[in-house]
Amino acid sequence: MNDDDLLAARFETHRAQLRAVAYRMLGSLSEAEDAVQEAWFRLSRTDVSDVENLAGWLTTVTGRVCLDMLRSRESRREEPIGERLPDPIVSVGDHVDPEYEALLADSVGLALLVVLDTLAPAERLAFVLHDMFSVPFEEVATIVERSPATTRQLASRARRRVQGARVTPDPDLARQREVVAAFLSAARDGDFGALVSVLDPDVVLRVEGADVPIGTLRVVRGASEVAGQAMAFRTMADRYVPVLVNGAVGMMSAANGKPKIVAAVTVSGGKIVAMDILASPERLRRLARFMASPRTEDPTPSTCSAP
Known part of the structure; x- marks a missing residue:
């Protein structure tokens, strides 16, 4: 050598x-x-x-x-600083891909x-x-x-x-998933009161999506306002599969083998205190090489990881 x-x-x-x-x-x-x-x-x-x-x-x-x-x-x-969601690190199951564990040391959540x-x-x-x-x-x-x-x-x-x-997420992933499941169930049922009950009064929703330019976030604050957004997209609730986003609970929706939406959910004190949703097609395309293609026909795709 x-x-x-x-x-x-x-x-x-x-x-x-x-x-x-x-x-x-x-x-x-x-x-x-x-x-x-x-x-x-x-x-x-x-x-x-x-x-x-x-x-x-x-x-x-x-x-x-x-x-x-x-x-x-x-x-x-x-x-612009403060107007862009960071790239998520997405994993299926309860464990982060060993290749990416160093990136998430010290609880570096989204x-x-x-x-x-x-x-x-x-x-x-x-x-x-x-x-x-x-x-x-x-x-x-x-x-x-x-x-x-x-x-x-x-x-x-x-x-x-x-x-x-900074908000410290609840350490129990199972409990985090229970809260997110309750949120999705309430969204599917169109139960506004149940939605509000799982949201922190000061919850913040940040969305970088197809309807806004890259580098711009739509920010919604407050339980009632975020619940209203969830009600508007209730038909999508069944399309999400559970994933880990930066080591914490999250959701992902995919179509034709490609991620369409990645959502990080911060659960603290048994309530959702923040949701960060990346739905920008261009951003997700950029991330495609860091993510294994999810299988839309399988509700628990084998891998969806980014370094």
């Missing part, structure tokens, strides 16, 4: 963590893949013989690449990624690298080109935003 092969083998041992960093930073599976590939290109062009901590070096490089991508995204205004999308790029980097991956502030500071003290403030601001908006 030559030096290039050895370097590639060493890089592969860190790929899972680098993808996890990039996914938290970007909320996009394809962009995370691109960021990790760019980290490899930079490694392959750099003499790292004196680098004692290759994992730390690669994490820092990946963070810098992601920061540049976030800033480029913001400057183009193609995907709702948390939605909150991270509201942060400024430098805040997001400081929070993700320090709070989630224990990168020292001194190293993060070199990436954002701020002093360590200022970088601490960036992470602190981000932490307050995350803590203020």
Whole structure:
């Protein structure tokens, strides 16, 4: 094995963590893949013989690449911050595909990624690298080109935003599924009162669908308002199959072997506190290469996973 092969083998041992960093930073599976590939290109062009901590070096490089991508995204205004659902990681059954477990460590649910999308790029980097991956502030500071003290403030601001908006889902998946089943049953029956009873009074529904431009969310707040939306789509209730979305309970609807709707449901305190629905045909097409084709004739498709 030559030096290039050895370097590639060493890089592969860190790929899972680098993808996890990039996914938290970007909320996009394809962009995370691109960021990790760019980290490899930079490694392959750099003499790292004196680098004692290759994992730390690669994490820092990946963070810098992601920061540049976030800033480029913001400057183009193609995907306004806070107006885009992150890419979901979808699994059938009670277990996440082992290939993607690293992406979901620390309970990185879709709702948390939605909150991270509201942060400024430098805040997001400081929070993700320090709070989630224990990168020292001194190293993060070199990436954002701020002093360590200022970088601490960036992470602190981000932490307050995350803590203020983050909801911890109920840990029991079986109980989560009971709540979602009750929601779907009430929707099928057109029982408005039963719908409201399983929804938190301050529930938030976010939809990125075919009827709005990419990068724009339709947001509905309040139990009565969200129940009204469910009543309007009651005929679709039978089309959903249970899945895990980022390790929490979710639903998916498919047709002709292709996902049409992916819904993440956050259940806390026995009530649905948030629903995030991705129904954009273009977004789902982009995700197709990360997802196994579900079988519409089988109510429990064998796999539907994204890295």
